[in-house]
Amino acid sequence: MIKKYIVLIIIFSTTFLYGYTNPILIKSLNDYKLLKSKKIKNKEAFSSIVIQNFYSAYSNSKSKKDKALSLYMIGKTYLYLTESLKNGYEIYADLTISSFYRLTREFPHSSLSDDAYYYIAYTYYFHKNTPKTALRIINTLLRKYPKGDYKIKALTLKKEILKKNPKLKKIVKPKLIYKNKLLKIRDFVGVNYFRIVFDFLKKPEYDIINQEFSISIILKSTLISKSFKIININNKNFNKRINIEKDKNNLIISINTDKIVNLKYFVLKNPYRLVIDVEEQKEFILKPHERIQTIVLDPGHGGKDPGAMYYGLKEKDVTLKIAKMVRSYLYKLLPKNKFQIYLTRQTDRFIELEDRVKYANRLNSDLFVSIHCNASKNKNLKGLQTFYLNPSRDRVQIDTSNDVQAIIDDLMKMARVSESVKFAETVHYTLFNVLKKRYKYIEDHGVKKAPFYVLVSTKMPAILVEVSFISNPLENKRLRNIYYLKNISYGISKGIVKYIKHAEFTKN
Numbered sequence: 001m002i003k004k005y006i007v008l009i010i011i012f013s014t015t016f017l018y019g020y021t022n023p024i025l026i027k028s029l030n031d032y033k034l035l036k037s038k039k040i041k042n043k044e045a046f047s048s049i050v051i052q053n054f055y056s057a058y059s060n061s062k063s064k065k066d067k068a069l070s071l072y073m074i075g076k077t078y079l080y081l082t083e084s085l086k087n088g089y090e091i092y093a094d095l096t097i098s099s100f101y102r103l104t105r106e107f108p109h110s111s112l113s114d115d116a117y118y119y120i121a122y123t124y125y126f127h128k129n130t131p132k133t134a135l136r137i138i139n140t141l142l143r144k145y146p147k148g149d150y151k152i153k154a155l156t157l158k159k160e161i162l163k164k165n166p167k168l169k170k171i172v173k174p175k176l177i178y179k180n181k182l183l184k185i186r187d188f189v190g191v192n193y194f195r196i197v198f199d200f201l202k203k204p205e206y207d208i209i210n211q212e213f214s215i216s217i218i219l220k221s222t223l224i225s226k227s228f229k230i231i232n233i234n235n236k237n238f239n240k241r242i243n244i245e246k247d248k249n250n251l252i253i254s255i256n257t258d259k260i261v262n263l264k265y266f267v268l269k270n271p272y273r274l275v276i277d278v279e280e281q282k283e284f285i286l287k288p289h290e291r292i293q294t295i296v297l298d299p300g301h302g303g304k305d306p307g308a309m310y311y312g313l314k315e316k317d318v319t320l321k322i323a324k325m326v327r328s329y330l331y332k333l334l335p336k337n338k339f340q341i342y343l344t345r346q347t348d349r350f351i352e353l354e355d356r357v358k359y360a361n362r363l364n365s366d367l368f369v370s371i372h373c374n375a376s377k378n379k380n381l382k383g384l385q386t387f388y389l390n391p392s393r394d395r396v397q398i399d400t401s402n403d404v405q406a407i408i409d410d411l412m413k414m415a416r417v418s419e420s421v422k423f424a425e426t427v428h429y430t431l432f433n434v435l436k437k438r439y440k441y442i443e444d445h446g447v448k449k450a451p452f453y454v455l456v457s458t459k460m461p462a463i464l465v466e467v468s469f470i471s472n473p474l475e476n477k478r479l480r481n482i483y484y485l486k487n488i489s490y491g492i493s494k495g496i497v498k499y500i501k502h503a504e505f506t507k508n
């Protein structure tokens, strides 16, 4: 009886006391409980439904509280999946981190934001093996939310990290001397044109790198003013994310753009300000998808996000090398001047997961290939695995009150007909055969669908290749070898070319 009362109280308190009003959200909270129970056998398939429904709750909710909780629960579901599969699908850890980051970005004042930072640090530490990154995030949590309810948990985790990684204690931050201060960022938006103005305390020293689809601005020896708020950019037309990273005593600011046709910059006085004018080209978006012309390669992670790290090797460095090699192989293997191949990043810089896909969508790309390295606590695990992302047409809520298994079966069938599956299988098995011919102990984990709905909705066939396990000693060693990377890159490129031929053959 008492138990029943407690259950009732919990239901009442979640719905009324905390004011969660969205019925999809309330139902999904129950589905989340169901997911964790023994009743659900296929955790991966069911979680994709749960995540999709949380995403519907997020999109449909008017209240910030509901939206924040929905994002939070998406993160929790991905985290549950990361922990329960035990197969080292590091992409679920990536999605956990991205979902929680999105919460901290969109709802920094939510009472769930410090919890989110905690789980980001937790995931980096336990599933990415990156204690340094985890520590940095815990420090961010403690600085931003000194009174948050996750403070004790964060301190406990910090203690554990320092105990197991005593070297990190010794890293005393060098006293950085800043010569300048960034006070404000302002924007002015026109048609195919925008201007960004940075206000400084003193005359700025800077470098600007035009990366064709993004601009990086390096502000030397510059500190951000404490009063600085990114909210300074509140122009609705300015739908670009400005990412600010610290690199020693420099600030690195990156802005993703459409194709840049003209870039001008100059410094003005009183107050000192750096003005950047960007003219963008938009027309090329209208290209019809009749044949494959544009390919976007996406090297996973970058900048402040190292990805998984084992034996000192970082996922972000491996993925960038492979992506660049794939691009040069593709230019060799494909007919000249008929294809455009883009990279979401060419350097070691941070890009949000969502922005990677937005970039491909904006380019009206025909294929999207994301490159990652797998990782697992089980260091014996090795081999290849490829995920496909279904181009999402609609994000309808799925009713799970009926027979769960039947719905899962339906979803599986639907997924089969997708072009992404064909693309994934072609690339995966071509790569597998290339490696198998040249190396011993190459294992195959097959092609799978990933529950990506939320963060990633591509308009084109899209895949994510986990090229090897960075956590496995043998494969880690191989990932440091240029010939192994070349073979991987060749295998992926050959697979892409094969798929293009298949697609053209089917259309004619």
Ligand SMILES: [Zn+2]
Pocket: 090, 091, 094, 300, 301, 307, 308, 315, 372, 373
């Ligand atoms: Zn990754």
